[in-house]
Amino acid sequence: MNAFANLPFATSRPLTLGVELELQLVSPRDYDLTRAATDLLASLHHDGRCGDVKLEITESMIEVNTQPRQDVSAIAADLEGLRGLLVEHCRRNNVAICGGGTHAFHRWPERRICPGERFAFLNERYGYLSKQFTVFGQHIHIGVTSGDEAIWLTHALNMYVPHFVVLSASSPFVDGTDTAFDSARLNAVSAFPLSGQAPDVGDWAAFLDHMAVLQACGVAESIKDLYWDVRPKPEYGTVEVRVCDTPLTVDRAAELAAFAQSLARWLLRERPPIDPAMQSLVARYNKFQACRFGFDAELADPLARCKRPIAETLTGLLDSLMQDARDLGCDRQLESLRRLVESRQGDATVLRGIARSAGSLNELTRAATEFFARPSRYHRHD
Amino acid sequence: MTSGLRSIWEALQDRLFFLPPMPEQADPLVLMALLLVAGLLVGEGLHRALGLSRIVGYVLAGALAGPGALNWLDRETLALARPVADAALGLLLLETGRNLDLGWLRANPALLRTAAAESGLAFAGVFVFALVVVGLSPAWSAATAAITMTSAPAVVLLTAEECRAQGQVTQRTLLLTAISCALAFVVFALVLGLIHAEEAGDGLNALIHPLWVLGGGALIGVLCARLALALAARQEAGGGGQVFVLVAAALLAIGLARMAAVPVFLSLFLMGVAVGQFDQQRVLAYTSLPQGHWILAIVLFVVTGAMLPLEDATGLMLLQALGLIVVRGLAKFAGVMATGKNDLPAGRRRLLGLGVQPLSATAVFMAAELAAFYPEVSAQALLLPLLAAAVMEFIGPQLCRRAFVLAGEAALPNREPPP
Numbered sequence: 019m020n021a022f023a024n025l026p027f028a029t030s031r032p033l034t035l036g037v038e039l040e041l042q043l044v045s046p047r048d049y050d051l052t053r054a055a056t057d058l059l060a061s062l063h064h065d066g067r068c069g070d071v072k073l074e075i076t077e078s079m080i081e082v083n084t085q086p087r088q089d090v091s092a093i094a095a096d097l098e099g100l101r102g103l104l105v106e107h108c109r110r111n112n113v114a115i116c117g118g119g120t121h122a123f124h125r126w127p128e129r130r131i132c133p134g135e136r137f138a139f140l141n142e143r144y145g146y147l148s149k150q151f152t153v154f155g156q157h158i159h160i161g162v163t164s165g166d167e168a169i170w171l172t173h174a175l176n177m178y179v180p181h182f183v184v185l186s187a188s189s190p191f192v193d194g195t196d197t198a199f200d201s202a203r204l205n206a207v208s209a210f211p212l213s214g215q216a217p218d219v220g221d222w223a224a225f226l227d228h229m230a231v232l233q234a235c236g237v238a239e240s241i242k243d244l245y246w247d248v249r250p251k252p253e254y255g256t257v258e259v260r261v262c263d264t265p266l267t268v269d270r271a272a273e274l275a276a277f278a279q280s281l282a283r284w285l286l287r288e289r290p291p292i293d294p295a296m297q298s299l300v301a302r303y304n305k306f307q308a309c310r311f312g313f314d315a316e317l318a319d320p321l322a323r324c325k326r327p328i329a330e331t332l333t334g335l336l337d338s339l340m341q342d343a344r345d346l347g348c349d350r351q352l353e354s355l356r357r358l359v360e361s362r363q364g365d366a367t368v369l370r371g372i373a374r375s376a377g378s379l380n381e382l383t384r385a386a387t388e389f390f391a392r393p394s395r396y397h398r399h400d
Numbered sequence: 401m402t403s404g405l406r407s408i409w410e411a412l413q414d415r416l417f418f419l420p421p422m423p424e425q426a427d428p429l430v431l432m433a434l435l436l437v438a439g440l441l442v443g444e445g446l447h448r449a450l451g452l453s454r455i456v457g458y459v460l461a462g463a464l465a466g467p468g469a470l471n472w473l474d475r476e477t478l479a480l481a482r483p484v485a486d487a488a489l490g491l492l493l494l495e496t497g498r499n500l501d502l503g504w505l506r507a508n509p510a511l512l513r514t515a516a517a518e519s520g521l522a523f524a525g526v527f528v529f530a531l532v533v534v535g536l537s538p539a540w541s542a543a544t545a546a547i548t549m550t551s552a553p554a555v556v557l558l559t560a561e562e563c564r565a566q567g568q569v570t571q572r573t574l575l576l577t578a579i580s581c582a583l584a585f586v587v588f589a590l591v592l593g594l595i596h597a598e599e600a601g602d603g604l605n606a607l608i609h610p611l612w613v614l615g616g617g618a619l620i621g622v623l624c625a626r627l628a629l630a631l632a633a634r635q636e637a638g639g640g641g642q643v644f645v646l647v648a649a650a651l652l653a654i655g656l657a658r659m660a661a662v663p664v665f666l667s668l669f670l671m672g673v674a675v676g677q678f679d680q681q682r683v684l685a686y687t688s689l690p691q692g693h694w695i696l697a698i699v700l701f702v703v704t705g706a707m708l709p710l711e712d713a714t715g716l717m718l719l720q721a722l723g724l725i726v727v728r729g730l731a732k733f734a735g736v737m738a739t740g741k742n743d744l745p746a747g748r749r750r751l752l753g754l755g756v757q758p759l760s761a762t763a764v765f766m767a768a769e770l771a772a773f774y775p776e777v778s779a780q781a782l783l784l785p786l787l788a789a790a791v792m793e794f795i796g797p798q799l800c801r802r803a804f805v806l807a808g809e810a811a812l813p814n815r816e817p818p819p
Binding site for chain 2: 045046047048049052053054056057060061109110111112128130133377378380381384
């Protein structure tokens with residue numbers, strides 16, 4: 019009897035949202051990553067009304083999770099509450115905190131694994147990859163009503179992985195070097211054997227069969243062993259988008275959540291035809307294009323047998339989503355993303371600009387902590 | 401054997417006119433080199449065999465080679481090594497001054513309360529102990545308390561580096577040490593006046609000397625900090641030029657302090673604080689001392705070990721020194737535990753109370769400053785803090801290291817075995 023045979027899919031209200039952000043903990047002395055997570059968590063007192071604060075794999079990371087919310091305004095409020103809580107708590111402990119998908123110049127061998135059975139297991143299984151996994155992402159959960167709907171939405175959202183990557187890209191520097199990528203973070207994720215795309219299965223039952231095979235072969239014990247770009251999360255009743263870099267501000271994180279919610283609503287409403295098998299032919303290439311070239315990426319379209327500039331695709335897509343965004347009450351956030359696509363001044367470009375003008379990656383990270391310390395404009399006005 | 405060698409040398413001299421006369425004693429540089437190697441070997445040996453802090457080994461090498469034991473390092477050679485030791489202590493205090501993060505204190509005033517409590521209680525405890533139990537005069541009791549109220553910045557800094565420690569216990573130990581240094585230096589300057597008044601009945605010197613020490617230290621520190629920042633701003637950001645400028649300005653400050661008879665440790669500490677405060681453009685914010693400062697640290701602790709008055713120690717004196725250590729230790733521990741309850745969990749505060757215990761080179765050098773003025777009186781009066789420092793030289797680094805390790809903040813090589 020395998021553990022997946024009757025794995026239930028928790029029902030949640032459709033299109034509910036939840037956001038997870040992995041954040042960098044740096045020393046205000048030199049803005050290098052520092053060992054701080056367990057200390058911060060041990061002395062943090064909060065009521066949990068905005069969500070939770072958790073350890074991540076290494077001591078230089080901390081994760082915040084919002085509460086499940088129906089609308090983006092509530093998500094923005096949660097993110098702002100968690101941001102304010104952590105910025106203040108970090109300040110009292112002489113730690114600085116920031117977004118960004120990678121730290122620009124830390125040395126991964128110096129990272130320390132956090133205490134905990136799960137982290138010890140990952141360190142044991144993946145060796146040096148576990149320390150190199152000190153990269154920082156945003157995960158967005160979208161509520162769905164059933165396992166079958168989750169599988170369909172997972173496949174549908176897979177087509178938009180490059181769009182999420184481009185809008186969130188904030189990791190141009192690794193090991194003190196400009197990688198020429200806008201999002202170098204995903205290269206660290208790609209090293210894991212169970213990363214990539216969900217398998218081409220038609221419904222929840224077929225998905226459970228697939229998981230049973232993986233378990234029987236000793237490949238994966240549970241869904242959390244799978245680092246797919248988009249994956250169903252049965253215990254929450256959600257589909258989880260996992261490809262975004264953690265942006266420099268919580269406002270951008272809320273905008274990405276608005277994009278995810280509007281897109282999911284549009285997809286579930288329109289039910290456009292999807293072809294996971296054909297998409298899988300170009301999925302890795304398209305993701306590479308988005309990571310490497312950002313707004314200048316050109317995506318392969320296997321159905322139309324052509325390539326399309328992502329900036330054009332994104333503009334059209336955001337226009338298509340605007341009515342859904344208005345109905346969901348997050349059109350302001352989507353408008354902001356439209357301006358981002360027009361200006362092409364994403365976080366990666368901003369970071370490169372700072373590095374050029376400041377001439378120091380320490381200063382770059384310091385600027386990132388200042389970005390993160392700014393209060394949210396969405397929460398103040400809403 | 402020496403006479404045999406001498407006759408061979410002299411025979412050779414008859415033939416080889418360029419040969420100098422047979423050296424009567426080893427060149428001080430040769431001695432220092434041997435001492436460096438001996439310190440390094442003992443330090444590494446104890447570290448590898450027993451897991452002790454390397455600093456313990458350096459001090460042990462100095463104590464064994466010094467006038468109190470084998471006398472390979474006599475007082476003249478010690479005097480020759482003093483500028484190098486001054487430079488080492490000065491550079492480490494520069495770093496300690498840079499660790500005095502006023503921004504952190506503004507964000508978390510509880511830290512100031514903790515620092516005031518642990519330093520204040522240590523001063524009060526030691527003063528009462530020296531006055532009542534040991535029977536020193538009020539001025540020398542105050543001097544003993546001023547010398548021992550601070551933690552040991554060099555030990556704490558090097559231990560944190562040695563363990564590659566990171567975390568709240570480490571950071572707060574460094575900060576409390578920096579604050580206790582600042583407080584101790586001010587109290588020390590005031591005590592200089594008290595000593596002058598008590599020993600010489602000289603009101604003018606009692607008034608002016610503390611001002612000279614504090615004002616001179618501040619002036620040298622600020623001027624050299626400004627100079628370092630101005631020159632560093634003209635160097636390539638993050639390049640070796642900026643490190644060079646910082647070290648050169650520090651050496652200039654050390655030299656000026658020695659010329660003006662202002663304590664080097666005070667001037668360099670104030671220079672460190674000034675560099676941190678005036679560096680609005682963050683020109684030197686990311687510049688660290690070059691790794692070579694470990695060589696200077698070995699010299700510092702070997703010399704410190706040799707300066708310990710082990711030959712003067714009697715059983716009673718040692719007992720009194722142990723009493724001082726207990727009183728000081730409990731006072732510091734109580735100060736840390738009594739404050740910051742909402743700021744740091746109790747377990748972490750206990751380790752912080754352990755981390756601030758070291759007492760070392762700064763105390764020895766403070767005592768040396770005093771001894772220079774009243775050598776006859778001070779030889780006896782300063783024996784208590786010096787013996788306490790001697791004992792703590794061997795215990796302090798271990799306590800500090802233990803605190804970082806127990807806090808889980810030290811990067812020990814065997815903590816994470818390879819999978």
